[in-house]
Amino acid sequence: MRALLVVSVPILFAASLALAAPIPGQPNPLHGKQLALQLCSNCHLVDNQQQQVNADVPSFNEIANEEGQTAGNIMAHVMLPKHPMPTIPLTQSELADLAAYILSMRKSG
Numbered sequence: 697m698r699a700l701l702v703v704s705v706p707i708l709f710a711a712s713l714a715l716a717a718p719i720p721g722q723p724n725p726l727h728g729k730q731l732a733l734q735l736c737s738n739c740h741l742v743d744n745q746q747q748q749v750n751a752d753v754p755s756f757n758e759i760a761n762e763e764g765q766t767a768g769n770i771m772a773h774v775m776l777p778k779h780p781m782p783t784i785p786l787t788q789s790e791l792a793d794l795a796a797y798i799l800s801m802r803k804s805g
Contacts, residue, residue: 728795728797731790760803775791
């Protein structure tokens, strides 16, 4: 029984790491958060630990919870920003990661 436990623990640990790793080709919200903190936090409130920077700029939580919000809408807004938002050169993968992070803030129900 002990041998089974000793063998099972490393297998379960390896399996949990595999599940935690981003799936290739799928948006990675953790990378999106890193991008948000680097590129967006001067104007937007991008997580719950940050103070509001600009009262006239919506927080990522507000953006995520807009009715009908989609990853495509978010990506389009970043690619074709309206003044005063600057143009931010991101790859398609980075845009998808950023949108996935923003949508991860959506309130359920």
